[in-house]
Amino acid sequence: MPDGVIRWGNDSPWRLFSLRSSAVLGSTIRPMNQVAPVPSAPESLLDIPTPALILDRSRLEANARRMRDKVERLGVALRPHVKTSKSIDVLRVLGGGTAQVPITVSTLAEARYFFAHGVTDILYAVGIAPVKLPQVADLLAAGCTLRVILDTLDAAEAVQAFGQANRLCVEALVEIDSDGRRAGVSPDDELLVAIGRVLSAGAGARLAGVMTHAGGSYGCRSLEEMEAVAERERSMTVRAAERLRAAGFACPIVSVGSTPTVHFARSMEGVSEARAGVYAFGDLVQAQLGTCAIDDIAIGVLASVIGHNPAHGRVVVDAGFLALSRDRGTADMPLDWNYGAVCDGQTGELIDGVTVESTNQEHGIVTARSGGIDFERFPVGSRVRILPNHSCATAAAHDRYWVTDGQERVTGVWDRVNGW
Amino acid sequence: MPDGVIRWGNDSPWRLFSLRSSAVLGSTIRPMNQVAPVPSAPESLLDIPTPALILDRSRLEANARRMRDKVERLGVALRPHVKTSKSIDVLRVLGGGTAQVPITVSTLAEARYFFAHGVTDILYAVGIAPVKLPQVADLLAAGCTLRVILDTLDAAEAVQAFGQANRLCVEALVEIDSDGRRAGVSPDDELLVAIGRVLSAGAGARLAGVMTHAGGSYGCRSLEEMEAVAERERSMTVRAAERLRAAGFACPIVSVGSTPTVHFARSMEGVSEARAGVYAFGDLVQAQLGTCAIDDIAIGVLASVIGHNPAHGRVVVDAGFLALSRDRGTADMPLDWNYGAVCDGQTGELIDGVTVESTNQEHGIVTARSGGIDFERFPVGSRVRILPNHSCATAAAHDRYWVTDGQERVTGVWDRVNGW
Numbered sequence: 001m002p003d004g005v006i007r008w009g010n011d012s013p014w015r016l017f018s019l020r021s022s023a024v025l026g027s028t029i030r031p032m033n034q035v036a037p038v039p040s041a042p043e044s045l046l047d048i049p050t051p052a053l054i055l056d057r058s059r060l061e062a063n064a065r066r067m068r069d070k071v072e073r074l075g076v077a078l079r080p081h082v083k084t085s086k087s088i089d090v091l092r093v094l095g096g097g098t099a100q101v102p103i104t105v106s107t108l109a110e111a112r113y114f115f116a117h118g119v120t121d122i123l124y125a126v127g128i129a130p131v132k133l134p135q136v137a138d139l140l141a142a143g144c145t146l147r148v149i150l151d152t153l154d155a156a157e158a159v160q161a162f163g164q165a166n167r168l169c170v171e172a173l174v175e176i177d178s179d180g181r182r183a184g185v186s187p188d189d190e191l192l193v194a195i196g197r198v199l200s201a202g203a204g205a206r207l208a209g210v211m212t213h214a215g216g217s218y219g220c221r222s223l224e225e226m227e228a229v230a231e232r233e234r235s236m237t238v239r240a241a242e243r244l245r246a247a248g249f250a251c252p253i254v255s256v257g258s259t260p261t262v263h264f265a266r267s268m269e270g271v272s273e274a275r276a277g278v279y280a281f282g283d284l285v286q287a288q289l290g291t292c293a294i295d296d297i298a299i300g301v302l303a304s305v306i307g308h309n310p311a312h313g314r315v316v317v318d319a320g321f322l323a324l325s326r327d328r329g330t331a332d333m334p335l336d337w338n339y340g341a342v343c344d345g346q347t348g349e350l351i352d353g354v355t356v357e358s359t360n361q362e363h364g365i366v367t368a369r370s371g372g373i374d375f376e377r378f379p380v381g382s383r384v385r386i387l388p389n390h391s392c393a394t395a396a397a398h399d400r401y402w403v404t405d406g407q408e409r410v411t412g413v414w415d416r417v418n419g420w
Numbered sequence: 421m422p423d424g425v426i427r428w429g430n431d432s433p434w435r436l437f438s439l440r441s442s443a444v445l446g447s448t449i450r451p452m453n454q455v456a457p458v459p460s461a462p463e464s465l466l467d468i469p470t471p472a473l474i475l476d477r478s479r480l481e482a483n484a485r486r487m488r489d490k491v492e493r494l495g496v497a498l499r500p501h502v503k504t505s506k507s508i509d510v511l512r513v514l515g516g517g518t519a520q521v522p523i524t525v526s527t528l529a530e531a532r533y534f535f536a537h538g539v540t541d542i543l544y545a546v547g548i549a550p551v552k553l554p555q556v557a558d559l560l561a562a563g564c565t566l567r568v569i570l571d572t573l574d575a576a577e578a579v580q581a582f583g584q585a586n587r588l589c590v591e592a593l594v595e596i597d598s599d600g601r602r603a604g605v606s607p608d609d610e611l612l613v614a615i616g617r618v619l620s621a622g623a624g625a626r627l628a629g630v631m632t633h634a635g636g637s638y639g640c641r642s643l644e645e646m647e648a649v650a651e652r653e654r655s656m657t658v659r660a661a662e663r664l665r666a667a668g669f670a671c672p673i674v675s676v677g678s679t680p681t682v683h684f685a686r687s688m689e690g691v692s693e694a695r696a697g698v699y700a701f702g703d704l705v706q707a708q709l710g711t712c713a714i715d716d717i718a719i720g721v722l723a724s725v726i727g728h729n730p731a732h733g734r735v736v737v738d739a740g741f742l743a744l745s746r747d748r749g750t751a752d753m754p755l756d757w758n759y760g761a762v763c764d765g766q767t768g769e770l771i772d773g774v775t776v777e778s779t780n781q782e783h784g785i786v787t788a789r790s791g792g793i794d795f796e797r798f799p800v801g802s803r804v805r806i807l808p809n810h811s812c813a814t815a816a817a818h819d820r821y822w823v824t825d826g827q828e829r830v831t832g833v834w835d836r837v838n839g840w
Contacts, residue, residue: 049528049552079615083781104539106782108469129724129738130801132469151727154800175727182783183736184728215780238733242421304549307571307595307603318549323840326746359811360635361503362526362546363602381550392781396742398814399839403497419819420471420743 029247045345045383045408050304051323053398054385055347055414056406057093059298060280064094067262067279074268079104079123079255081277086110088117088399089414106274108135113417115144120221122146122256125211127175127183138169145206147253151175151185156198156205163204169210169271172199173253178236179216179229187240196249204233208255210240213275218289222333226289230261238270249331252264263291271347281391284337285329286304294341299395300385302345303364305378315366315378319386321359325393337389342366345383346408356386357373450650452519457770465766465803465828468723470721471743473818474805475834476768477513479718480700484514494688495529499524499675501545501697504812505531508537509834514564524695525763528555533837535564542556542566543675545631545695547595547603550578560604567628567673571595576618583624592619592627592662593673598656599636600651607660616669629673633695636681641754646709650681658690683711699809703813706748714761714770719815720805722765722822723784725798734777735786737799741779741804745813757809762786765803766828776806786819 023105033338042048071078079160082096083106087100093113095101104112104120111122114134120143129138129147141144150156150172163170174195177184187190198208215232220226250379256268257275268274281299303319321339330337339356353369364386367373378384388394395401396418403412459475462468490739491498495662499515503526508519511534525531531542532555540563548556548568559566570576570592581782583590594615597604605612619627634653640646653676666669676688688694700714701719724737741759750757759776763769773789783804787793797805808814815821821833 046551049555049840050549071683127736129470129726131466131724135469152800156725158801177729180732182780182785183729186731295595304551306547306549306575309597309603312600312607316547318546321747321813326813327741327746328746360602364601381578382571393741393746420469 051319055401076268077273084277088418133162147171160205176212178212181215211255226264230265283391317364320362327390327393329389340386343385435596471739476819483829496688497693504697506836553582567591580625593631598632601635631675646684649686703811740782746815747810749809760806763805
């Protein structure tokens with residue numbers, strides 16, 4: 001963050017004027033020459049400059065507990081995907097009080113951040129690009145157990161060659177395609193064994209296992225479909241591991257997962273670990289997939305009402321597509337939430353039928369699904385909370401969480417790592 | 421940015437292995453314990469870890485010159501909207517060698533950043549939320565000429581009361597609705613004069629003028645429509661200023677603009693300043709609106725090819741919705757570019773008919789519009805550049821620009837300010 005960013009704390013010279021009570025509040029900004037990247041925590045959500053990402057700690061804790069219980073019943077290890085939260089404080093909750101758990105990351109920036117906070121067992125679950133191998137080597141040399149994934153002979157050769165050139169051993173998992181949606185090798189493709197052979201052909205690399213992500217679970221609309229996708233994710237990955245073992249390679253890690261497939265899985269036979277990420281926060285997509293309820297959604301964007309447009313039945317808020325993201329994950333689902341569901345700013349209670357209909361960069365247009373909007377409910381200067389379609393996308397727009405007790409009290413500020 | 425981020429520079433202990441030539445390149449990463457938030461600049465795009473935002477400086481310069489020439493012919497001042505670039509280095513190019521120019525901002529984080537870099541005349545062009553007035557006061561007290569906008573009596577009263585409570589004078593412009601798209605007061609509404617009255621009713625505030633943004637210009641599909649929207653933007657804002665003047669208020673600033681309306685305006689009579697932002701970089705939406713050519717687009721996302729999926733005709737790259745944004749601005753335009761147009765990584769040349777068809781968080785799926793994709797053109801480990809639908813949205817995902825000479829040479833690294 002550049003110079004010139006003001007710490008927003010509890011020692012401001014300015015007197016806040018309350019619009020509703022006409023009282024002068026005792027609030028607090030540091031003067032311009034005191035520069036700090038992270039605001040200190042005000043006591044109430046009403047003191048936070050908007051837009052801001054807020055996190056309901058008790059919902060996060062309940063979501064974390066539910067997933068830990070689920071994987072325990074399934075008899076597999078949990079490797080949370082931290083791409084959703086990118087926060088060591090959130091990971092500590094996911095780990096039931098400890099952050100010393102295996103994790104999945106989507107960027108090497110996450111790997112560096114979590115390793116710097118003491119996490120040592122990391123799976124980087126995006127196909128490795130050769131240009132990133134020096135960054136992988138940095139982490140390996142520093143003592144991190146970082147594993148990469150790949151699904152081509154070219155990448156396997158690059159990893160083997162880089163490891164040999166630098167006297168390192170890079171451990172890699174082969175990505176398996178279990179639903180034809182994105183990446184990966186089919187378990188029955190000869191390429192699978194050929195990749196295993198390249199990874200095992202020298203001291204520069206090692207085949208550590210197989211992994212998949214059944215993104216197709218997001219397209220399921222019934223319990224039967226969901227269970228079938230989860231079972232296919234499991235069985236195809238286990239089959240890939242068995243083929244590699246039959247060809248003479250050790251294949252210790254068999255890693256599967258997505259929040260929906262782990263939630264709906266009936267068996268994890270042959271699987272060593274389950275990966276899931278978005279369960280930590282939940283969102284409007286997950287609520288319709290059935291992995292959480294709307295009342296479980298742990299994050300929201302706090303926004304201020306900045307205008308009324310009675311002619312068009314619109315309330316204007318100061319959270320636009322940068323604060324909310326452009327994600328339209330519910331567009332093709334039974335209930336389309338547009339750019340987010342609008343809740344009361346202080347209590348977090350859902351306001352029936354009110355959504356963010358459209359966005360510009362820093363503007364959100366709030367309307368009622370049917371009938372006019374009740375402007376009295378949204379005075380200028382009041383706050384709303386907006387629940388996200390997709391919490392990974394929305395959280396990524398923010399550099400911190402304002403942690404709340406569910407109501408209006410702020411209990412902490414947690415950072416997160418963005419970028420690459 | 422948290423601890424643990426490695427500087428990526430020119431003194432790495434690791435030897436890079438080139439996939440194509442089998443040569444060991446002399447590249448360069450700092451060891452883990454040397455922590456710095458911004459990488460030093462490598463010499464070639466081929467050394468940059470992907471995804472990365474790259475900026476073609478000569479295209480930026482040409483775009484900036486074209487707009488300066490345009491407003492000079494129209495006889496108005498230019499107040500660039502820095503929400504697109506959020507970079508002091510870019511502003512210096514927009515200002516023709518100086519950053520000491522009036523600017524428009526979309527966040528108070530931008531206001532603080534640019535003020536810290538010496539910019540003193542700033543219009544914050546999102547309706548002011550009362551909770552942000554202490555931040556405004558910080559900037560005023562530090563000597564910044566920061567003006568706010570508003571379009572309700574409530575906001576005008578809050579500004580007046582806050583100014584009086586703190587012995588400050590907050591200058592405000594009334595936002596005018598010139599196309600019914602977002603916010604603003606109709607020039608013929610009695611509310612306009614009533615707001616002027618509240619702003620003039622005490623020493624806490626001052627009516628500084630009127631402003632509008634004709635976002636409706638983005639829906640135009642012909643020169644005639646575009647010229648009509650530009651003329652309506654001008655005439656309605658001038659009419660609002662005249663009504664305020666007739667009611668006895670000074671209204672010195674008459675501010676209009678969007679990149680399309682400034683580009684297509686035939687007259688700026690009665691207007692004092694034009695605002696435009698996205699012209700700096702251009703994008704695939706602007707190219708179809710006719711304000712730039714595709715060859716004028718100055719930014720792109722550099723990505724690595726990380727996989728091939730021959731069964732589905734897909735190339736997988738490591739730029740997903742976080743690096744590209746979810747913006748689908750061309751979805752309703754004559755030519756839909758999906759999530760971006762794919763260009764050669766080194767030359768920047770457009771690869772005919774190839775787009776990013778879909779995205780996940782860190783994956784982009786690249787396909788050909790018709791026929792199969794030529795996998796030989798996209799070896800694993802090679803780079804592509806992806807032109808954005810909407811440069812404001814795409815740039816916001818990144819914290820720096822890798823500045824290039826248009827080809828593969830990196831000539832600098834420029835920061836940008838994100839967040840609020």
